Amino acid sequence: MTAVDSAPNPDTTLHQLVTTSHGQFRTIEERVASVVRSAIAAGIFQPGEHLSQEGLAQLFEVSRMPIRSALRQLDAEGLVELHAHRGATVRALSLEEISDLYEMRILIETFALRKTVAAITPDQFENLAILAAELPERADQEGWLEARRSFYRTFYSIGNTPRVVSTIMQFRAEVNRYTTGLADVRLHTHDDLLDRVKLGDPDLAAAWLESHLREVAGELKRRVAQRSEKEGPQPPAGR
Amino acid sequence: MTAVDSAPNPDTTLHQLVTTSHGQFRTIEERVASVVRSAIAAGIFQPGEHLSQEGLAQLFEVSRMPIRSALRQLDAEGLVELHAHRGATVRALSLEEISDLYEMRILIETFALRKTVAAITPDQFENLAILAAELPERADQEGWLEARRSFYRTFYSIGNTPRVVSTIMQFRAEVNRYTTGLADVRLHTHDDLLDRVKLGDPDLAAAWLESHLREVAGELKRRVAQRSEKEGPQPPAGR
DNA sequence: AAAGGTCCGATTGGATCCAATCTTGTATAG
DNA sequence: CTATACAAGATTGGATCCAATCGGACCTTT
Numbered sequence: 001m002t003a004v005d006s007a008p009n010p011d012t013t014l015h016q017l018v019t020t021s022h023g024q025f026r027t028i029e030e031r032v033a034s035v036v037r038s039a040i041a042a043g044i045f046q047p048g049e050h051l052s053q054e055g056l057a058q059l060f061e062v063s064r065m066p067i068r069s070a071l072r073q074l075d076a077e078g079l080v081e082l083h084a085h086r087g088a089t090v091r092a093l094s095l096e097e098i099s100d101l102y103e104m105r106i107l108i109e110t111f112a113l114r115k116t117v118a119a120i121t122p123d124q125f126e127n128l129a130i131l132a133a134e135l136p137e138r139a140d141q142e143g144w145l146e147a148r149r150s151f152y153r154t155f156y157s158i159g160n161t162p163r164v165v166s167t168i169m170q171f172r173a174e175v176n177r178y179t180t181g182l183a184d185v186r187l188h189t190h191d192d193l194l195d196r197v198k199l200g201d202p203d204l205a206a207a208w209l210e211s212h213l214r215e216v217a218g219e220l221k222r223r224v225a226q227r228s229e230k231e232g233p234q235p236p237a238g239r
Numbered sequence: 240m241t242a243v244d245s246a247p248n249p250d251t252t253l254h255q256l257v258t259t260s261h262g263q264f265r266t267i268e269e270r271v272a273s274v275v276r277s278a279i280a281a282g283i284f285q286p287g288e289h290l291s292q293e294g295l296a297q298l299f300e301v302s303r304m305p306i307r308s309a310l311r312q313l314d315a316e317g318l319v320e321l322h323a324h325r326g327a328t329v330r331a332l333s334l335e336e337i338s339d340l341y342e343m344r345i346l347i348e349t350f351a352l353r354k355t356v357a358a359i360t361p362d363q364f365e366n367l368a369i370l371a372a373e374l375p376e377r378a379d380q381e382g383w384l385e386a387r388r389s390f391y392r393t394f395y396s397i398g399n400t401p402r403v404v405s406t407i408m409q410f411r412a413e414v415n416r417y418t419t420g421l422a423d424v425r426l427h428t429h430d431d432l433l434d435r436v437k438l439g440d441p442d443l444a445a446a447w448l449e450s451h452l453r454e455v456a457g458e459l460k461r462r463v464a465q466r467s468e469k470e471g472p473q474p475p476a477g478r
Numbered sequence: 479a480a481a482g483g484t485c486c487g488a489t490t491g492g493a494t495c496c497a498a499t500c501t502t503g504t505a506t507a508g
Numbered sequence: 509c510t511a512t513a514c515a516a517g518a519t520t521g522g523a524t525c526c527a528a529t530c531g532g533a534c535c536t537t538t
Contacts, residue, residue, distance in 0.1 A: 027323050028491080052520095053519080063494075064493090064520085065492055069307065072308050073315045076312045076316050084265045084266050084269070084520085085265075085498080094400070100399070103350060108347075161335050161339050164339050166317075167343065265499095266522090291489075301523085305521080305522065323491080324489075324491070326489070
């Protein structure tokens, strides 16, 4: 129950996530993993927060077993931290780790973007443009985050192997919960990206992506820095 | 039992792994995950092979539950593939995916290596030199793979955040099982690496690492290609 | 004889129960 | 008054049992 009560207000959103996730998964653990992943991305479960198996089990109205499986998976994905006999906490990233994550994103995503630009067909481009056009109207809605994930997944899947795409999506998932506040900036990011892709120059597109990611990382670092000095100086993240 | 019998001969090695893993883990699932990870890296469990929960449970003489948790974790790490109600198989990488994995390794590891070169102290260097000197004599022994893993982990931990190190180790773990045959080439790789690090020039060290990884990747691709044409043409990896 | 459907065995997913470990509060000794 | 040791409660790890799903064999039908 701590997992539920600790969320100040968006508790309703959490229940929405749980209830709307019913018919779309083959097993319960997949359902749980997906919902908790989304909840962490949306900031409903905040970094450092303790997630008790019993609380989640009551929330989903299932036993603790699929919860455990889901947490194990999220642990390997880097979203939660599991300590033996002490339970799970939402992983908190230090300023330096966020910075590193963005550096790695720049390296991998520019590598992948070049391939995408080289491989994309007019049909695929049109399809992506439609998806991008649908995104703004879903903003602030419940499926927003998932829709954006889906867009980038199909985008990078063009010209890249599943292994590369999964790495990209994992990095994105890890930083997502820190970027939820910058929605105003990122509303037409997709259009900007597609504009560069349309030109067909891999170097140009890669250069734009790098500067864009660096910009976001900078703003993020600024925000985290000023927040941490407001809450008083404390080591990156007490364990 | 299929999991045991299918290994033609190194079956004994598998039992060695299981028996020698007794006192060093806090929970059974950690033990299982570690042993299976090593077994996949060593080629005892071969790509595409089916791993039954019951077989592994009998092998470790435990219930199926810690097996399931361990498999879930290895699935998220990319070493096995989990299909609902159909069990786990050792993930088989296509030629293109191996290539991509090495490209990503080049990007991330050169990034990390520059930081290591810049941050390393004489004491740390001496410590690593000792570890590297111990490696050749443990070759072909049982703890060889783990010792090498440990070396690279401590190496990259110098000057880099845990998040970066864990990404590197994950990539390494995924390609390890395809590189077990090239031990002759990689016996003094560590010394070569340390030589470059000793010079203190990040660019030089990064350039060497890139060419080295490219060389290994090339040999790997050649080997996989000729093996697949010997076994007859077959799609990358049937599911 | 080939194609489709149905039934049964095998394997995995989920629930309940028990054991082990950690945490917290309390009491006692210094 | 502080610090350490002990003990009770809570939470997680592991085992056993039951249910759901998948695969293949056999049979029926055209």
